[in-house]
Amino acid sequence: MKKIRKNRLYAVLFIFGSSLLATVLVLTALNQNINLFYSPTDLLVSNPSPNKSIRIGGLVQKGSLIRVPDSLEINFTITDLKEEVTVNYSGILPDLFKEDAGVVATGYYDQTKNNFQAFEILAKHDENYEPKEVVQALERK
Amino acid sequence: MNRAFNNLKTFYHKLGSSPWFYRISGITIPYVALLSFLFLTIGIVWGVFFSPTDFKQGDVYRIIYMHVPAASVSQSIYYTMTVAAVVSMIWRMKMAGIFIKSMAPIGASFTFLALISGSIWGQPTWGTWWIWDARLTSTLVLFIFYVAIISLYSSFSEKKSADQAVSILTLVGAVNLPIIKKSVDWWNTLHQPASIKFTESSSISPEMLYPLIISIFGFYLVVLLSGLMAMRAEIAKRETNKEWFKNY
Numbered sequence: 001m002k003k004i005r006k007n008r009l010y011a012v013l014f015i016f017g018s019s020l021l022a023t024v025l026v027l028t029a030l031n032q033n034i035n036l037f038y039s040p041t042d043l044l045v046s047n048p049s050p051n052k053s054i055r056i057g058g059l060v061q062k063g064s065l066i067r068v069p070d071s072l073e074i075n076f077t078i079t080d081l082k083e084e085v086t087v088n089y090s091g092i093l094p095d096l097f098k099e100d101a102g103v104v105a106t107g108y109y110d111q112t113k114n115n116f117q118a119f120e121i122l123a124k125h126d127e128n129y130e131p132k133e134v135v136q137a138l139e140r141k
Numbered sequence: 142m143n144r145a146f147n148n149l150k151t152f153y154h155k156l157g158s159s160p161w162f163y164r165i166s167g168i169t170i171p172y173v174a175l176l177s178f179l180f181l182t183i184g185i186v187w188g189v190f191f192s193p194t195d196f197k198q199g200d201v202y203r204i205i206y207m208h209v210p211a212a213s214v215s216q217s218i219y220y221t222m223t224v225a226a227v228v229s230m231i232w233r234m235k236m237a238g239i240f241i242k243s244m245a246p247i248g249a250s251f252t253f254l255a256l257i258s259g260s261i262w263g264q265p266t267w268g269t270w271w272i273w274d275a276r277l278t279s280t281l282v283l284f285i286f287y288v289a290i291i292s293l294y295s296s297f298s299e300k301k302s303a304d305q306a307v308s309i310l311t312l313v314g315a316v317n318l319p320i321i322k323k324s325v326d327w328w329n330t331l332h333q334p335a336s337i338k339f340t341e342s343s344s345i346s347p348e349m350l351y352p353l354i355i356s357i358f359g360f361y362l363v364v365l366l367s368g369l370m371a372m373r374a375e376i377a378k379r380e381t382n383k384e385w386f387k388n389y
Contacts, residue, residue: 008231012312019313023320035329036274057329094268096197104331122268127333129202129345131193 177362184356238304249287
């Protein structure tokens with residue numbers, strides 16, 4: 001390799017290396033803040049302020065969903081299979097919201113009651129795709 | 142061994158020659174056009190009309206046949222542009238500059254398509270058009286880099302300096318690529334992890350996967366086609382006054 005090209009190669013490596021370093025530093029500094037939501041276990045550790053809106057995420061615990069009659073109000077429990085948080089919400093739910101499925105809730109956390117007052121509910125679905133007929137056939141078995 | 146290396150070297154030199162590229166691309170474009178039309182039609186029609194309904198998402202999941210291919214090509218285009226940027230910086234090959242210039246708008250379009258189709262998919266399934274999670278945000282950053290590359294290029298009047306400046310910017314933006322890929326594994330996101338896996342079995346059933354693979358292949362062919370056409374146009378623009386072009 002000619003000397004000038006070697007020097008240019010060093011320039012390429014330097015530019016790439018320095019932007020990589022800058023990005024790694026920024027991401028390390030942001031660390032936890034890049035996460036979209038807290039899991040119920042994170043809530044115990046990080047102790048967020050009750051006046052600041054945060055997001056929590058996990059699974060809607062099976063059998064925990066209670067709909068208040070004649071209203072849009074619901075109560076359920078979010079679990080990460082270790083810790084649990086109870087959630088109140090009143091409003092429209094996304095189609096994929098159901099028990100034993102992923103959920104991300106935005107709202108305020110009350111540590112004393114371990115309760116979360118949500119004002120927005122989003123459904124988090126997984127990466128599995130399966131034909132409807134197959135799943136129904138398997139369930140019949 | 143030596144001979145194979147020499148062949149490779151000859152090919153590399155040919156790739157750097159605009160008259161050669163102009164001639165070869167002129168011959169291949171009709172075939173690529175035919176193939177991309179075939180694959181895209183089969184993939185999309187099979188996916189939208191004949192693949193089975195999903196057990197959880199119902200029919201809305203069918204947007205996957207556009208969203209995943211668009212997202213895939215949008216990242217791959219940037220990878221190839223990064224390679225071209227390194228070649229352009231070290232060897233000052235003018236075709237590498239032409240490549241970056243031509244591919245950037247194509248990459249921007251497909252990133253835009255991935256963002257829009259994802260947004261349309263997110264509304265009925267997640268319950269929101271947009272959320273600032275790591276996957277969505279890093280993809281938006283990719284789009285911004287494409288737009289920045291296009292505008293930086295157009296701010297130069299001299300092609301040689303434009304090529305060099307754009308190469309540096311492309312190289313800086315390449316850091317974002319692994320972040321997009323790994324964002325769903327490194328952080329909590331609303332976006333789900335990948336369904337198509339290369340090292341283990343995919344979490345999407347085969348009846349749904351086959352049309353998706355055909356569609357992805359179709360999108361890559363469309364990128365190849367539009368890339369060849371855009372590069373040809375750029376060569377014609379830059380070399381209008383060259384002797385070989387006048388005699389073509």
